[in-house]
Amino acid sequence: MKNYLLIFLFLSSIFLCQSQVVVIDPGHGYGVNGENKDGRTEAEITTNCEVGLKLEKLLKAVGYTTYLTRNHSGNGSWVSVTQRATMADSWGADRLLSIHCNGGGGTGTETFFCERNTANRKTDSLFAKKVQEKMALIGVWKSRRYVEDFLYLKFHLGVLSGVATGCLNEIGFVDTQSDLQKLLDDGWRNKFAQAYLEAIKENLASSADIYLATQVSDFQLFPNPNFGTFSISTIQGGKCKVVIKSLQGTVLKTLFLQQSIHVSVFLDLPKGIYIAELLQSDKIQTKLMVVQ
Amino acid sequence: MVKYNFSLHILVILLIFNILDLVAQPKFQLVDILNISSSTNQFSKPIFSQDSKKILVTGVNKRGLYLLDFENNVLALTEEDRAGVDFKWTKNGNIEYIVKNERYELVKKKIVLHKELKDNGLDTFVYIDSKTLKIHFTNTINDFEIPTELGMFYNAHISPNKKMVAVNSCSDIFIIDIYNSAKPINLGFGIVSGWSPDNKYILSFEDISTDGRNIINSDLYLIDVQTKMKYRLTDTNHVMEMWASFSPDGKKIVFCDDQSGQIFISTINLK
Numbered sequence: 195m196k197n198y199l200l201i202f203l204f205l206s207s208i209f210l211c212q213s214q215v216v217v218i219d220p221g222h223g224y225g226v227n228g229e230n231k232d233g234r235t236e237a238e239i240t241t242n243c244e245v246g247l248k249l250e251k252l253l254k255a256v257g258y259t260t261y262l263t264r265n266h267s268g269n270g271s272w273v274s275v276t277q278r279a280t281m282a283d284s285w286g287a288d289r290l291l292s293i294h295c296n297g298g299g300g301t302g303t304e305t306f307f308c309e310r311n312t313a314n315r316k317t318d319s320l321f322a323k324k325v326q327e328k329m330a331l332i333g334v335w336k337s338r339r340y341v342e343d344f345l346y347l348k349f350h351l352g353v354l355s356g357v358a359t360g361c362l363n364e365i366g367f368v369d370t371q372s373d374l375q376k377l378l379d380d381g382w383r384n385k386f387a388q389a390y391l392e393a394i395k396e397n398l399a400s401s402a403d404i405y406l407a408t409q410v411s412d413f414q415l416f417p418n419p420n421f422g423t424f425s426i427s428t429i430q431g432g433k434c435k436v437v438i439k440s441l442q443g444t445v446l447k448t449l450f451l452q453q454s455i456h457v458s459v460f461l462d463l464p465k466g467i468y469i470a471e472l473l474q475s476d477k478i479q480t481k482l483m484v485v486q
Numbered sequence: 487m488v489k490y491n492f493s494l495h496i497l498v499i500l501l502i503f504n505i506l507d508l509v510a511q512p513k514f515q516l517v518d519i520l521n522i523s524s525s526t527n528q529f530s531k532p533i534f535s536q537d538s539k540k541i542l543v544t545g546v547n548k549r550g551l552y553l554l555d556f557e558n559n560v561l562a563l564t565e566e567d568r569a570g571v572d573f574k575w576t577k578n579g580n581i582e583y584i585v586k587n588e589r590y591e592l593v594k595k596k597i598v599l600h601k602e603l604k605d606n607g608l609d610t611f612v613y614i615d616s617k618t619l620k621i622h623f624t625n626t627i628n629d630f631e632i633p634t635e636l637g638m639f640y641n642a643h644i645s646p647n648k649k650m651v652a653v654n655s656c657s658d659i660f661i662i663d664i665y666n667s668a669k670p671i672n673l674g675f676g677i678v679s680g681w682s683p684d685n686k687y688i689l690s691f692e693d694i695s696t697d698g699r700n701i702i703n704s705d706l707y708l709i710d711v712q713t714k715m716k717y718r719l720t721d722t723n724h725v726m727e728m729w730a731s732f733s734p735d736g737k738k739i740v741f742c743d744d745q746s747g748q749i750f751i752s753t754i755n756l757k
Contacts, residue, residue: 213586215616222698232698259617261638264656273657275701276693276728276744277677280654283548283571284640286586286616294699310547352693352701355744357548357568362699444585445566 213441214398216253217287219263219278219353220246221294221362223271231272237368238295241377243267245365246293248387256395261285275352283356289321289394290360292353295377296367302336303329306343307361308354318354320400322361325393332389333382335366359397363390413472419484425458426451426472434474438483441467461485514708514717516739516752524558528747531679531729532740536575538733541740544570546747551581551592554749563592572613584613612644612651621653623664632662637670643678645685650711652678652688659690661711673709674716679741680731686710689719689730689739706730706741708754719754 220242222234230239246262253260263278264271273281282290296304307322309315322340330337343351343362354360365386366373376382413428426436428451438447438461446468447461468483522541523529529543529552541554548570553561563581569590573583581592589611612623621632621639632639637655644651651662653670659678660670676690688711693704704726706719719739720727727750730741740751 215586233696234698261619270656274675274677274693275695275698276691276704277654277657280677281638281640284614284642284654285619286568286571347700349700351699352695353699355547357571440588443567444588444590445564448565 214288215259217282218246219292252391279356287358290358292362296364302338304338305340317359328389328393437471439469519752523749534733683736
């Protein structure tokens with residue numbers, strides 16, 4: 195029985211990897227007639243794209259479905275900020291990584307996330323933190339900060355306005371000579387792409403770990419498998435929320451439980467595998483549920 | 487005798503054509519702009535209901551679906567994360583949305599998953615396959631697809647007569663004739679957000695940023711899909727107009743201010 199469970203978890207993790215979409219957004223680009231609409235340096239425009247292309251190869255090799263908002267730095271490569279966010283939405287992005295370079299004097303790397311109306315979720319900040327950590331470690335950068343965009347910039351980054359968990363990383367400073375040398379070096383660009391890959395893998399894996407949680411939790415769901423009727427019991431009791439999702443993360447049902455430590459639930463769900471999330475006192479615990 | 491002046495002749499002819507062209511061009515104007523949302527909530531991508539009495543919206547981050555009336559009432563329909571990316575009213579008055587190639591229908595706040603993407607008595611629809619980026623048009627009989635060789639498409643909108651799709655690729659808007667899809671027609675820069683009920687025009691918007699990070703403005707446009715003529719509908723500095731769509735009778739449009747998340751309704755008039 196334990197072997198079957200391990201095989202099931204292994205197959206599920208492969209399925210989750212392939213079904214997860216990563217959109218890479220190399221910032222800026224040139225207009226159709228070569229206009230530099232964002233007023234950025236050649237070094238930034240090409241570095242963003244070159245690192246993005248390297249990351250695309252790495253992600254595809256691992257098995258993630260990967261798209262770029264632009265894949266060259268020639269004329270016609272520029273797309274607007276909202277278009278980038280709309281691409282990520284339209285392509286079903288699970289993660290959006292916007293790649294930029296900094297300016298204005300300074301050294302090191304920094305990462306921004308946006309919590310406009312999602313302050314209670316923390317998914318964006320966790321992703322940004324992971325990107326910042328990996329860039330500092332593997333990219334060997336001084337870690338400047340990872341920070342919510344509005345708090346530091348006083349505006350929301352338009353590219354992060356979509357539904358995907360996302361962040362914007364400023365690799366280094368194009369107007370600081372030591373940073374610029376690294377930004378233009380192919381070997382270092384490989385390392386930046388590797389840092390992004392590690393961050394995305396670990397961040398997505400932690401989400402997948404939640405989906406595939408096997409650790410002991412404070413709630414029970416039984417019988418499992420079931421025919422759409424099941425019971426949930428919590429050890430502590432008290433108010434809690436139970437969310438039933440598809441494996442793709444689509445919320446199918448939300449139940450609000452009051453005080454009770456045991457409740458029976460009837461759901462009209464088609465056969466398949468579902469995720470049951472229990473949210474209680476800022477803790478999220480997850481189980482897989484099979485409907486026969 | 488007056489000497490024949492060929493250049494003058496040509497000039498006069500060009501002037502006449504120009505005047506005729508100006509007369510033939512319809513000019514559009516937004517009047518009676520009304521904010522219908524309360525200041526506490528922020529919404530995006532508004533769509534009129536069939537009876538034009540309610541507005542279907544999503545959150546500013548495209549999460550969840552909500553119903554607004556004109557008396558500041560908000561009804562939460564679903565908190566689903568991705569429901570606000572690609573949603574519309576169905577012909578039977580329900581709401582459907584696509585999440586990663588899965589089609590969901592909201593029936594009296596209950597979510598129904600349609601296993602078959604093909605029509606189950608629902609409307610014909612268009613979606614972009616998140617695994618291949620091919621555009622699919624699906625109805626009871628056919629399942630057309632546009633290959634990715636023609637572009638990395640995103641943000642597809644089917645016309646009311648189900649014969650055309652307006653879709654973005656890179657920074658431009660394209661029109662694809664579903665039944666005669668030789669080559670997409672390029673309408674130029676913008677983000678498409680809706681069709682006129684008579685299938686003649688699309689609504690679009692253009693966001694502006696001077697640094698590629700901070701959006702500082704956005705305005706609405708109307709584009710004639712046959713002539714490719716583009717008409718500017720708004721020209722404001724204090725409102726970031728986005729995601730406009732027509733009312734079913736074509737007399738009004740609804741749009742959002744991306745900065746404040748407020749929803750506005752306006753009558754669209756011929757000048």
